[in-house]
Amino acid sequence: MDSRPVSIKDVADRAGVAVGTVSNVLNHPTRVSSSTRERVQTAIDHLGFVRNDAARQLRAGQSRTIGLIVLDVGNPFFSSLARAAEDCAAENGSTVVLGDSGQDVEREARYIDVFEQQRVQGMLISPVGDVGPRVETLRKRGMPVVLVDRVDAQRRCSSVSVDDVAGGYMAVRHLLEAGRRRIVFVGAKAEFQQVADRLAGARQAVEEHDDAVLEVVEADAMTVLAGRDVGGRIAQRPPGELPDGIFCANDLLAIGVMQAVLLIRGLRIPEDLALIGYDDIDFSASAVVPLTSVRKPTELMGRTAVELLLEEIESPSSRRRQVIFDPELVERGSTTAAVHAAG
Amino acid sequence: MDSRPVSIKDVADRAGVAVGTVSNVLNHPTRVSSSTRERVQTAIDHLGFVRNDAARQLRAGQSRTIGLIVLDVGNPFFSSLARAAEDCAAENGSTVVLGDSGQDVEREARYIDVFEQQRVQGMLISPVGDVGPRVETLRKRGMPVVLVDRVDAQRRCSSVSVDDVAGGYMAVRHLLEAGRRRIVFVGAKAEFQQVADRLAGARQAVEEHDDAVLEVVEADAMTVLAGRDVGGRIAQRPPGELPDGIFCANDLLAIGVMQAVLLIRGLRIPEDLALIGYDDIDFSASAVVPLTSVRKPTELMGRTAVELLLEEIESPSSRRRQVIFDPELVERGSTTAAVHAAG
DNA sequence: ACGTGCCAATGAAACGATTCAACGGCGCAG
DNA sequence: CTGCGCCGTTGAATCGTTTCATTGGCACGT
Incomplete structure (x- = not known):
């Protein structure tokens, strides 16, 4: 039958x-x-x-599909970026198919192969390690590529990314504007570049205030547990040596610090100590004291990536563009007493 | 050039x-x-x-691609299921491409269309609403389909899912085995079926102990905030009316309850009150008191789904199978005093 | 009545890979 | 020397769609 x-x-x-x-x-x-x-x-x-899409595509020479390769679909940043990219693509008559490289170079390469064989219109890639050479050959064969969350040092292809220095700056400036002057930066060596950028931005903000001081505390990892550890040590300092503002390089650290500070020492947040994280993970809004954080403009990045790609598809000779977004500050109760239990 | x-x-x-x-x-x-x-x-x-995959496929009549449509790639359950499915497919020479329906019927339909036009080998679908008719026509046209996290009432296609009744049962049995007798179940009307199943399992466990009582408390939503609300109300009861074990229908509720109970009343977990959640979200391990939870065997489900699909692809007339897994209990500090700060 | 234009519809060519019947060359047995 | 079988290679047919030059039919103007 x-x-x-x-x-x-x-x-x-x-x-x-x-x-x-x-x-x-x-x-x-x-x-x-x-x-x-x-x-x-x-x-x-x-x-x-x-x-039959295969036949159509064979004749037409091109598909209506965009390949998106992300480091980890479980990461909310990528999943919401993917969502935005899908919407934007749909508005332009294309469809996004998703490949999860799971930070694995081999899987990444496999997806690039598959997408190339499928003759996708173009690819959005958030690369693991160095895809320089790989992207080079793709582009030579006429395959449009846009890098996501990473700039191409050689400017060979367009990219969308975020300015972490600006993020660090706006976090600490926010603390300073709330009147805090004894600032602690908590970070770990993991993901070196991002953390270093955020710290650089933090320094920049502190230098604008003569009476402000910045102390750097190193955590073992970028986790809640490591944050709790650091928070415990800080909370046990004599009152005179306590900071009045803490900026953590990510939200997990910040949540750990919060747990320790509230439980061990009974300090009040934000009255005694203002706390700010980075990334704005889902859980930050639901912390005991809702956590102020810095977030990437994810939707905007997803849409922009697709737009850059479509631009390149339409006019392959157009100039490559490196779009760098500023992150946005999400104010919540951990820095602003007025706002309480905000979502 | x-x-x-x-x-x-x-x-x-x-x-x-x-x-x-x-x-x-x-x-x-x-x-x-x-x-x-x-x-x-x-x-x-x-x-x-x-x-050129289009030409190959046109001639061959079939692709080496499996379409996976999930409700929300941001949900860790689906992202880890996708990961497992990809691995299993890769071992069998196929590739998984992912579509995110975002709980939107239209997007779901669009992905089904796209995948059908692409002549994927088969589809794994975690459906939004009722895909019964849709699946029916797919199957009529010879497209293998396996449902994920949902059974097909009419047994028309294979499926992998989880027994939430068993999950609720094992959660409460765990509380009972730890000597708790005054049990509270916290749930909300959202996602009715799952919550109802978990409650049914809870009742079942309680009925095995003559001296145990189960009280059902309804929350406004399945969120941390709603949990905090419920937790606050429970914590303010006179000592004689306090429960000694609480089972929440998901981890978000449980974390909210934990926040309220620890802060408002200073009760000890698990000594005064054992707490158990459901879903085992990432954050549960990092809660102030690491949260015992019930989790779906995600990897197993992903692999099994692919296997069922490949089975059906090889022998299209083979019998449809409904595979139902039992969830697993993840013991942490919120119910077991011995285990402390476990990951 | 005849030519002109226009619109709808036609059908063959093309896309790029796979498949398979046919072919040629070679070595070996008789 | 002839015939047979084997192996490697060939090239045409095929998949299902899109595209486009061509055809057929109809209405209208002269």
Whole structure:
């Protein structure tokens, strides 16, 4: 019974028209008289015809698909970026298919291969390690590529990324504007570049105030546990040596610090100590004291990445652009007494 | 310069062989003499030939791709399920491409359309609402489908899912085994079926102990905030009416309850009150008191889903199977005093 | 009545890979 | 020397769609 899938030929036969006409109904409905169109449509519905994308693409030479390769779909940053990219692509008649490299170079390479064989319109890649050479050959073969959350040092392809220095700056400036002067920066060596950038931004902000001081405390990792550890040590200092503002290099650290500070020492947040994190993970809004944080403009990045890619697809010779966004400050109760239990 | 992509014909010309021979090098290397094989390979490398999947698939009639449609890639359950599915597919020479329906029926339908047009080998779908009719037509057209995290009431297609009744049972049995007798179940109306199942399992466990009582408390939502609310109300009861074990229908509720109970009343967890959640979200391990929880066997589900699908692809007439897994209990400090600060 | 234009519809060519029947050359047995 | 079988290679047919030059039919103006 399940002999062969229904082809455009079958539809044509049943509707009593030529295959070209069926194709026109599908792709250029205006070229076909309404009576014929109706007849063809009836045949399509009746037979349950589904267009064979492989054949279409073979003839057309191009697909309507964009490949997106992310480091980790479990990471909310990437999942919400993917969502935005999908929406933007859909508005332009394309579809995003997602590949999860899981930070694994091999899987990344496999997805690049698959997408290239599928002749996707272009790829958005948040690369593991150095994809320089790989991207180079892709581009040589005419495959548009946009890097996500990473800039290409050689400016060979467009990219969207975030300015972590600006993020660090705006976090600490926020503390300073709230009147804090004894600032502690908590970070770990993991993901060196980002942490270093955030620290650099923090320094920059502190230097604008003569009476402000910045102390750097190193954590073992970028985790809640490590943060709790650091928080415990800080909370046990004599009152005179306590900071009045803490900026953590990510939210997990900040949540750990918060747990320790509230429980061990009973300090009040934000009255005694203002606390700010980075990344704005889901849970930050639900912490005992909702955590102020710095977040990447994820949706904007996703949309922009797709737009850059479409731009390059339309005019392959257009100039490559490196778009760098400033992150945004999300104010919550951990720095602003007025706001309470905000979502 | 970028005239046209390199085709198998170009490779054949450069290597001085027929196109059929190039195809054989790619698909049946043993049929070709090693000297020819080498010559062809050199031509491929030199020209940067990439196989056109559309043409291959058009001729072959089938792709090596599996479509996976999930409710929300941001949800750790789905991202880790996807990871497992990808691994299992890769071991079988297939590739998984991911579509995120974002709980939106329209997007779900769009991905089903796209995947069907792409003639994927089969689809794994965690459906939004009722996909019954849709799945029916897919199957009629010979497209293998396996449902994920949902059973098909009409048994028309295979599925992998989890027994939430068993989960609720094992959670409460765990509390009972720790000597707790005054149990509270906290749930909300959201996601009715799952919550109802977990409650049913809880009741079942309580009924096995004559001296145990179960009280059901309804929360406004399945969120941390709602949990904090419920926790606050419970913590303010007179000592005689306090429960000694609380089972929350998900981890967010449980974390909210924990926050309230620890801060408002200063009760000790687990000494005064044992607490158990459901889902085992990432954050549960990092709560102030690490949260005992119940988790779905995600990796196993992902692999099994792919296996069921491949089975159906190989023998389309094979019997449909509904695989239902029991969840697993993850013991942490919120119920077991001995375990402390476990990861 | 005849030519002109226009619109709808036609059907064959093309896309690039795979497949397979046919072919040629070579070695070996009779 | 001839015939047979084997192996490696060939090239045409094929998949389902899109595209486009061509055709057929109809209405209208002269």
